[in-house]
Amino acid sequence: xxxxxxxxxxxxxxxxxxxxxxxxxxxxxxxxxxxxxxxxxxxxxxxxxxxxxxxxxxxxxxxxxxxxxxxxxxxxxxxxxxxxxxxxxxxxxxxxxxxxxxxxxxxxxxxxxxxxxxxxxxxxxxxxxxxxxxxxxxxxxxxxxxxxxxxxxxxxxxxxxxxxxxxxxxxxxxxxxxxxxxxxxxxxxxxxxxxxxxxxxxxxxxxxxxxxxxxxxxxxxxxxxxxxxxxxxxxxxxxxxxxxxxxxxxxxxxxxxxxxxxxxxxxxxxxxxxxxxxxxxxxxxxxxxxxxxxxxxxxxxxxxxxxxxxxxxxxxxxxxxxxxxxxxx
Amino acid sequence: xxxxxxxxxxxxxxxxxxxxxxxxxxxxxxxxxxxxxxxxxxxxxxxxxxxxxxxxxxxxxxxxxxxxxxxxxxxxxxxxxxxxxxxxxxxxxxxxxxxxxxxxxxxxxxxxxxxxxxxxxxxxxxxxxxxxxxxxxxxxxxxxxxxxxxxxxxxxxxxxxxxxxxxxxxxxxxxxxxxxxxxxxxxxxxxxxxxxxxxxxxxxxxxxxxxxxxxxxxxxxxxxxxxxxxxxxxxxxxxxxxxxxxxxxxxxxxxxxxxxxxxxxxxxxxxxxxxxxxxxxxxxxxxxxxxxxxxxxxxxxxxxxxx
Numbered sequence: 151x152x153x154x155x156x157x158x159x160x161x162x163x164x165x166x167x168x169x170x171x172x173x174x175x176x177x178x179x180x181x182x183x184x185x186x187x188x189x190x191x192x193x194x195x196x197x198x199x200x201x202x203x204x205x206x207x208x209x210x211x212x213x214x215x216x217x218x219x220x221x222x223x224x225x226x227x228x229x230x231x232x233x234x235x236x237x238x239x240x241x242x243x244x245x246x247x248x249x250x251x252x253x254x255x256x257x258x259x260x261x262x263x264x265x266x267x268x269x270x271x272x273x274x275x276x277x278x279x280x281x282x283x284x285x286x287x288x289x290x291x292x293x294x295x296x297x298x299x300x301x302x303x304x305x306x307x308x309x310x311x312x313x314x315x316x317x318x319x320x321x322x323x324x325x326x327x328x329x330x331x332x333x334x335x336x337x338x339x340x341x342x343x344x345x346x347x348x349x350x351x352x353x354x355x356x357x358x359x360x361x362x363x364x365x366x367x368x369x370x371x372x373x374x375x376x377x378x379x380x381x382x383x384x385x386x387x388x389x390x391x392x393x394x395x396x397x398x399x400x401x402x403x404x405x406x407x408x409x410x411x412x413x414x415x416x417x418x419x420x421x422x423x424x425x426x427x428x429x430x431x432x433x434x435x436x437x438x439x440x441x442x443x444x445x446x447x448x449x450x451x452x453x454x455x456x457x458x459x460x461x462x463x464x465x466x467x468x469x470x471x472x473x474x475x476x477x478x479x
Numbered sequence: 480x481x482x483x484x485x486x487x488x489x490x491x492x493x494x495x496x497x498x499x500x501x502x503x504x505x506x507x508x509x510x511x512x513x514x515x516x517x518x519x520x521x522x523x524x525x526x527x528x529x530x531x532x533x534x535x536x537x538x539x540x541x542x543x544x545x546x547x548x549x550x551x552x553x554x555x556x557x558x559x560x561x562x563x564x565x566x567x568x569x570x571x572x573x574x575x576x577x578x579x580x581x582x583x584x585x586x587x588x589x590x591x592x593x594x595x596x597x598x599x600x601x602x603x604x605x606x607x608x609x610x611x612x613x614x615x616x617x618x619x620x621x622x623x624x625x626x627x628x629x630x631x632x633x634x635x636x637x638x639x640x641x642x643x644x645x646x647x648x649x650x651x652x653x654x655x656x657x658x659x660x661x662x663x664x665x666x667x668x669x670x671x672x673x674x675x676x677x678x679x680x681x682x683x684x685x686x687x688x689x690x691x692x693x694x695x696x697x698x699x700x701x702x703x704x705x706x707x708x709x710x711x712x713x714x715x716x717x718x719x720x721x722x723x724x725x726x727x728x729x730x731x732x733x734x735x736x737x738x739x740x741x742x743x744x745x746x747x748x749x750x751x752x753x754x755x756x757x758x759x760x761x762x763x764x765x766x767x768x769x770x771x772x773x774x775x776x777x778x779x780x781x782x783x784x785x786x
Contacts, residue, residue: 206676212606241677248676254669258691268677319677 153225154181155359156205156327161219163197163204166212170432174200174214176383179458184326187350187360189374189391191367191406195428197383198363202331205361206246207236224326242272245320245358247349249332251313255304261288261315262300268322287318291348310341314348321352328353329361334369346373367410371395376464379403382429382439385458389465399461399472401444407477438469446471517767520760527757530574531581538571542727551743561745563735572727573750579728580709580757583643587708588701590647595654596697600685602655603662612655619652624707625714632720639722646711650704657700661693695772702765706758713754729754 163175175197182188190198203209204216207228221228224243228236240246248254255264265284269275275283281300288296291314304312313333320328330349334342346362350373353360362374370377374391379402387400398404405424426443429435435442441451450470458468469475512518530537546566554561560569602609619627624646631645665671666689674688715721716730724731729750736746 208672208675237678237680239678240675241679246673246676248669248673250669254673256670256674256688256692259688267674267679271678271680316673319673322677 154222155184155224156182156361157220157222158201158205159220159222161201161204161221162217163200163209163214164217165200165214167432169430172431173383174431175204178219178380178383178385180378180385180388182327182359182361184359185354185357186375187353187362187373189362189364189370189377190380191364191370191377192380193365193406193428195431196380198365198380199331201380202246202329202361202363205329206240206244207231207233208240238272241268241320241325242323243325244327244329245323245325246329246331247313247316247320247333250336251309251316252336254316255312257304259303260300261302261304261307265300265315265319265322268319272323283322284318287322288315290321290352291315291318309337310345313337313341313345317345317349317352321356321358324356325358327359327361329363331363332365333362335364335366342369367406379406382431382434384439384468385466386440386469387465387467388458389467393465398477399465399467399475400469401446401471401475402440404475404477405443446475514767516763520763520767523756523760524764527577527581527753527760531578534574534578537574538568540568540571542567542571542575543725551739553743554745560749561743563732563743563746564739569732569746569749572732573729573753575727576729576732576750577753577757579639579722579726580712580754583639583646583712584705584709586643587646587650588705590643591650591654591704592697592701594647595651596658596690598651599655599658599662600690603659603666604681604685609659613659616652616655619649620656622649624649624711625718628711628715629718629720632715637720637723639726642712642715642721645715646708650708654700654704658693658697661696662689665689665692695769699765699769699772702761702768706761706765709761710754710758 158181159179161175161178162173165172165174178197178201180188190201192198200209200214205221205223205228209216216229219229223239228239231239255261262281262284265287266275266277266280269280269283270277273280285296285300288299293299293311293314299307304315307315316333328349333349334345337345346369349360349362352358360373362369364370370391377387377389377391377394378385379387379394379400381402387394387398387403394403395407398407402424405422408422409424411421424443429439429442435452437450437452437454438444438447438456441447444451446469448471454470456468456470458466460466461472544567546562548566549558549562550564550566552558552562552566558568558570560573563569563572598612602612622630627649628642628645631648632641635641635644662685671684671688674684679688712721713728713730713733716728717734718730719734721730722728732750733747733754736743736748736750739746
């Protein structure tokens with residue numbers, strides 16, 4: 151296997167809260183190859199966004215802190231960089247798109263100035279060159295009438311257009327990795343597809359890797375090459391997207407898949423949600439954090455924590471009972 | 480990251496702050512045409528400024544010349560506002576006092592705004608500095624403005640410069656508190672995080688992403704500072720702790736008239752009227768600017784106007 155573009159190893163990120171210490175990211179390791187689309191999936195509060203912010207070096211400290219692990223990116227450990235060095239990587243080597251397009255653009259600055267900003271900071275382009283490039287970027291993300299758009303303010307654009315602008319901003323310096331943190335959650339379904347297509351198109355063109363963070367399994371099925379499923383701060387299953395869909399071997403992934411309506415299921419079949427609730431992160435159940443909600447749970451599950459082990463080529467699962475877990479039971 | 484330092488003048492973001500300010504002035508101008516109270520307030524403030532600038536030319540006598548024969552005269556065509564207990568012309572002294580009030584008011588506003596906003600922007604990004612500075616601010620704000628100014632004046636001595644310093648100190652504390660709060664909430668906004676995510680350095684985030692978003696708050700607060708500084712200067716002078724007694728100031732003239740209130744009502748009345756009208760005009764302007772800069776409030780105003 152070639153050297154991975156991004157290699158997260160044993161990442162631990164914790165937050166000090168009034169309720170106690172929260173281990174938001176607990177021993178997470180994964181690799182992203184250059185040019186691939188990797189999806190990080192899980193429900194709210196499972197630590198997906200914190201993982202992304204850890205990679206970006208944007209964990210607010212205090213209360214947050216990366217306590218151990220390493221994040222190798224293009225041969226450099228991002229956690230060992232100074233804040234100035236990290237800043238020169240943000241926006242130029244790694245781009246990020248946020249969840250709320252309505253509020254991720256500054257309301258008092260024009261589109262032009264916001265698009266040109268990363269260019270001026272990272273590439274040292276002159277103001278006029280950066281503005282020309284800003285116009286090209288708007289054309290690239292498929293917003294018509296780019297010349298007029300440059301002089302407009304965010305409130306004059308729709309949500310989808312703003313997210314396109316955010317993509318343009320994130321891709322301005324041709325980063326090698328684009329992180330989309332729930333980038334389409336706030337948009338309606340038809341626009342979601344357009345934005346995802348656009349992200350895939352621009353990253354494919356520039357050869358950048360795409361890290362999609364989402365709770366939407368539909369997105370994963372259509373766009374991701376590989377998937378990591380996260381629950382309560384830990385990775386539970388990692389594998390090729392097609393493999394995860396066809397033959398998931400972790401009870402949580404199975405639960406997620408069952409709770410999504412499918413076109414090929416028989417008419418009238420009720421959806422089966424995962425029972426119980428997300429555990430309190432300050433007070434996790436013993437053993438496997440998923441065991442109280444798991445239909446395959448055995449005695450061992452509430453005592454011992456299963457490790458993420460490789461069960462076949464490129465497929466990792468953290469479950470003692472993985473051999474008997476199947477979507478069709 | 481040596482890039483950030485040598486980018487120089489090309490760092491002009493469009494639109495620069497001046498464009499936004501011009502936009503606000505334009506909006507205020509338009510509002511003044513529709514809103515008669517705002518229009519009158521602005522006119523009165525300009526009249527005051529005119530008096531302040533041209534006071535020496537407009538004064539028809541030497542405002543310091545005493546004329547015991549003509550003392551305590553009521554208002555007449557010769558002495559529009561009458562004369563005081565030394566026979567000095569009250570009109571001349573009042574318009575010269577305008578000069579002082581505006582000088583103190585605008586200086587205090589300018590100093591406290593520039594210093595207060597700068598400190599607030601800086602401390603909002605350094606937790607420890609913030610904790611220390613805010614305790615000082617709490618301390619300053621715990622005292623009533625006039626009391627603190629009185630204490631400071633008695634420490635450094637009464638003079639125009641010292642009055643400005645004393646009032647600026649208290650006004651700055653209020654500014655820091657207000658702007659810091661606004662900056663702290665903006666700092667958590669997604670667009671500031673997005674700016675960090677593309678690698679914008681902190682000083683630049685403060686100047687170009689945060690500051691333009693709080694300009695309206697700062698402008699509105701500045702008008703209230705102007706009003707309270709003018710009032711505070713008059714109060715200090717009235718108490719004899721402001722500018723020296725021989726300098727005509729509204730507070731001094733009112734204090735002079737205080738002893739003759741039953742025989743020469745006019746001595747205190749006219750500077751008092753000037754003071755009231757000026758402060759009222761400034762406060763109304765501030766109120767109106769706030770209404771027009773706040774889109775939500777603007778909508779509500781329009782609805783009530785239609786009813």
